[in-house]
Structures are given as C-alpha cells and as structure tokens.
Amino acid sequence: MSTPSAIYSNPSTTKHFTINKTDKHTTNGKTTGPSQFVLDAGIIDKDQPSTPNQTYLGDLRSQVTTLQDDLNEFLTERMQRENSIGKEEEWEKTLLDGGE
Amino acid sequence: MVSLDNFVKPGQKSYIAIGLEGSANKLGVGIIRHKLGDLSQDNRAEVLSNIRDTYITPPGEGFLPRDTARHHRNWVVRLIKNSIKDAGIKPSELDCICFTKGPGMGAPLQSVVIAARTLSQLWNLPLIGVNHCIGHIEMGREITGAWNPVVLYVSGGNTQVIAYSNQRYRIFGETLDIAIGNCLDRFARTLKIPNDPSPGYNIEQLAKKGSKYIELPYTVKGMDLSMSGILAYIDQLANDLFNKNYSNKFVFNKETKEPNFTIEDLCFSLQETLFAMLVEITERAMAHVNTTQVLIVGGVGCNERLQKMMELMVLDRNGSIYATDERFCIDNGIMIAHAGLLEYRMGQKFEFKDTVCTQKFRTDEVLVRWRD
Numbered sequence: 001m002s003t004p005s006a007i008y009s010n011p012s013t014t015k016h017f018t019i020n021k022t023d024k025h026t027t028n029g030k031t032t033g034p035s036q037f038v039l040d041a042g043i044i045d046k047d048q049p050s051t052p053n054q055t056y057l058g059d060l061r062s063q064v065t066t067l068q069d070d071l072n073e074f075l076t077e078r079m080q081r082e083n084s085i086g087k088e089e090e091w092e093k094t095l096l097d098g099g100e
Numbered sequence: 101m102v103s104l105d106n107f108v109k110p111g112q113k114s115y116i117a118i119g120l121e122g123s124a125n126k127l128g129v130g131i132i133r134h135k136l137g138d139l140s141q142d143n144r145a146e147v148l149s150n151i152r153d154t155y156i157t158p159p160g161e162g163f164l165p166r167d168t169a170r171h172h173r174n175w176v177v178r179l180i181k182n183s184i185k186d187a188g189i190k191p192s193e194l195d196c197i198c199f200t201k202g203p204g205m206g207a208p209l210q211s212v213v214i215a216a217r218t219l220s221q222l223w224n225l226p227l228i229g230v231n232h233c234i235g236h237i238e239m240g241r242e243i244t245g246a247w248n249p250v251v252l253y254v255s256g257g258n259t260q261v262i263a264y265s266n267q268r269y270r271i272f273g274e275t276l277d278i279a280i281g282n283c284l285d286r287f288a289r290t291l292k293i294p295n296d297p298s299p300g301y302n303i304e305q306l307a308k309k310g311s312k313y314i315e316l317p318y319t320v321k322g323m324d325l326s327m328s329g330i331l332a333y334i335d336q337l338a339n340d341l342f343n344k345n346y347s348n349k350f351v352f353n354k355e356t357k358e359p360n361f362t363i364e365d366l367c368f369s370l371q372e373t374l375f376a377m378l379v380e381i382t383e384r385a386m387a388h389v390n391t392t393q394v395l396i397v398g399g400v401g402c403n404e405r406l407q408k409m410m411e412l413m414v415l416d417r418n419g420s421i422y423a424t425d426e427r428f429c430i431d432n433g434i435m436i437a438h439a440g441l442l443e444y445r446m447g448q449k450f451e452f453k454d455t456v457c458t459q460k461f462r463t464d465e466v467l468v469r470w471r472d
Contacts (some may be wrong), residue, residue: 035167
C-alpha cells in the first residue's frame with residue numbers, strides 16, 4: 001500500500017514531505033493537541049483522537065498525523081523566519097531613518 | 101401547492117438524510133426520514149437519531165476556533181458511527197449528506213465540511229449545503245406544527261426576527277452588534293460560572309434566585325437592537341461588586357458598605373432587560389405581517405423565562421407561542437438533515453467544488469423552494 005505525501009511550493013522553494021513506513025506513527029500529533037492557551041486555562045483534554053486500529057485506514061490516520069506535524073513545523077519555522085527578517089528590516093529602518 | 105416529490109426515484113417510499121452540524125461549539129449528527137408526500141400533522145418527519153457532543157471550556161473561558169475545530173475533528177467519526185447505529189440503518193439507505201454551509205466559525209465549519217465531503221466520496225452520495233438559520237426555522241416549524249409564524253431566532257451567534265414572504269425568510273429586525281447568547285455567555289465569563297452544560301443555562305438558574313431589578317440600558321433601535329453597551333455596563337457593576345469598589349455608591353451602601361444587590365439580581369435584571377427588548381421587536385413584527393404565531397428557535401430559545409415573557413405578549417394578542425426543548429433548540433444535526441432533505445427533494449444539487457463553507461451566509465439569501 002502507498003503512503004501519503006505532500007508538496008509545498010511557492011515561487012522560491014519547493015519541498016516534498018514523505019512518510020517513512022518503518023517509523024512509529026500515532027494519531028497523537030506533536031502539533032495537533034490543544035492550544036497552549038487552553039492548557040494554561042487548566043483544561044482537561046477530553047478530545048483526544050481515538051487510537052488507530054490495525055487496518056490500512058488506521059495506519060493512514062497515523063501517517064497523515066505525522067505528515068501534518070512535519071508540515072506544521074516547516075510552516076511555523078518559515079513564518080518565524082519571515083517575521084524575524086521583518087523585524088530586522090524594521091530595526092534597520094529605525095536606526096537609519098529614525099523610524100520614519 | 102409545491103410538490104416535494106418531483107424528483108422521487110422509481111419505487112422509492114421514503115427519503116433518509118444524515119445531517120452534520122458544527123458551526124460553533126456543538127458537534128451534532130442527526131438522521132431523518134421523510135415519507136413521500138407533503139409534510140403535515142399526519143405525515144411528520146421521523147427523527148431516527150439525533151446526537152450531540154459539546155466542546156466545553158473551563159469557567160471564565162470562551163471557545164476558540166482552533167480548539168473547537170480540533171474537538172469536532174476528533175469526535176466526528178465516533179458520532180457518525182453512533183448515529184448510524186442509533187438509527188438502525190445502513191449508509192446505503194441514505195439519500196444525501198447534509199452539512200452546515202454557514203454562518204458560523206470558520207475552523208469548526210471546515211472540520212465538518214471535510215467530514216461530509218469524505219463521506220460523500222466514500223458512500224457515493226450527493227452533498228447538500230444548508231444555511232444554519234434555515235435549519236433552525238424548518239426544524240422548529242416541523243416539531244411544533246407552527247405553519248406561518250414570526251420566528252425569533254436567538255442563539256450565541258445570531259439574534260434575528262424573521263418572517264416568511266415570497267420564498268424567502270426575511271429579516272425584520274436583528275442585533276446591530278453582539279448576539280444575545282454572546283451577551284449572556286460573556287457575562288457568565290465575567291462571573292466565572294461554569295460553562296457546563298451551557299453558560300446561558302447557568303445564568304438562567306442564578307436569575308431564578310434574583311428578585312431585585314437593577315435598571316440597565318434599554319437599547320431597541322427601531323426593529324433592531326444593540327446589546328454590547330448593556331454588557332459593558334453590567335460587567336462594570338459585577339466587577340465593582342467582586343472588587344469591593346466601595347466608592348461606587350450604586351453598588352454599595354454609603355454607610356453600611358453592604359452591597360445593594362447580588363449576582364443573582366444582576367442575572368435576573370440582565371435577562372429581564374434583554375428579553376423585554378426581544379418581546380418588543382417581535383410584537384412589532386407580528387403587527388407588520390399580521391400573524392398571531394410566534395416560534396422561538398436557537399439555543400437561547402430554551403430559556404423558560406424568555407418563553408414565558410413571550411407567551412404573555414402573544415396571549416395578549418390572542419396568538420400562540422411555539423418553542424422546542426433543548427434537543428431541537430440547541431444546535432443539532434437533525435435540523436441540518438431536515439432542511440437539507442427539503443432542498444434535496446426540490447431537486448437542489450451541489451457540484452463537488454461548491455460544497456464549501458462560508459462564515460457569512462444570511463438567512464434571506466436562501467431561496468425557499470419548498471414553500472409557496
């Protein structure tokens with residue numbers, strides 16, 4: 001059976017995301033849990049995904065969760081980098097032009 | 101008279117639809133059966149299953165789109181399985197899959213649309229996108245038997261007075277800012293009372309213990325109303341009461357420093373003021389369209405005090421009031437199944453690319469093909 005894959009592309013970059021079948025995959029993703037805001041508010045998480053069963057669809061659920069994690073981490077890192085570039089430009093502008 | 105069976109398949113005796121609702125913090129799945137022929141008191145829609153799971157946040161917190169969407173994503177398959185089991189049918193017996201197209205919160209709506217689209221491909225069934233407000237109205241009419249009422253639609257996200265005319269549910273009056281349920285929910289957050297089973301229900305229970313009416317701003321503007329100013333005002337009173345701000349002479353007695361009212365009195369006063377405003381615009385809409393029926397739908401419609409106040413006004417006009425209990429008032433999947441099935445029976449079809457959701461979708465945008 002094939003595994004899920006994803007492609008992210010924009011004018012400057014293209015990235016392929018694939019799944020390694022031999023790795024262990026679960027439906028509890030690193031980036032698909034409750035938000036930090038509700039965790040800080042003391043929520044008891046009753047909305048976890050069910051554990052996958054040992055079928056093709058069960059495996060697919062786990063693999064898609066891993067794929068989603070990889071994509072989320074990639075995009076978050078990308079956004080943070082763009083933000084920091086923006087901040088550097090802002091800082092440079094403040095230094096050179098007095099913020100005008 | 102509109103016929104609902106122009107598109108019936110040969111040999112078909114009834115229609116069955118599944119409805120998925122998730123425009124806010126409730127995820128609902130319902131399955132409905134319509135027999136052939138027009139819906140009437142002798143040919144009622146049959147509710148085969150109607151289940152719901154609510155995303156509940158800690159006291160003092162509202163529900164955020166991201167976490168609400170996660171709740172829906174992680175529960176939707178389990179709810180659909182239970183719903184099919186409850187109904188005692190096989191997916192192959194379904195005629196169509198109905199989902200909430202809007203209005204609502206973007207991320208939760210999307211989670212449910214994706215589930216509906218997946219099922220549609222898995223089971224090879226057509227999809228019907230349903231306006232959430234139309235779902236409330238049609239289910240309210242079906243359950244109560246109200247034929248042509250003025251509809252008061254009151255919930256966490258909507259406050260509208262609606263009447264039917266020329267194949268549209270037309271909005272006669274509505275909120276200019278926040279919805280009534282939002283006003284009550286946010287006051288519940290200020291009071292830090294539990295969100296279980298719902299903040300509005302807990303305010304209603306506190307209000308029953310209140311007796312002193314505190315005058316609040318009364319903001320009816322023609323056929324519309326405004327509630328954000330009332331909320332800001334009552335929030336300030338509650339905060340002063342909590343923080344023991346003795347300098348506020350309205351809240352505390354100057355000499356004894358005893359509070360002039362309680363939290364229960366505030367809940368009572370908020371309900372009385374908001375509901376009086378609703379009754380006023382509903383009465384005016386009744387006079388406009390010359391009807392004696394009022395149907396209350398939406399989550400706030402469960403509030404017994406609102407039902408009572410509306411009843412007093414309606415009885416004065418020799419009319420009848422119609423309301424449903426929490427199974428059908430609060431967001432549910434069965435209303436989406438019912439309204440979607442009416443659309444389906446009129447031959448409405450959606451291309452797969454059009455089966456998307458939208459946060460803004462006004463009640464009067466829908467052409468009501470199934471009524472004269």
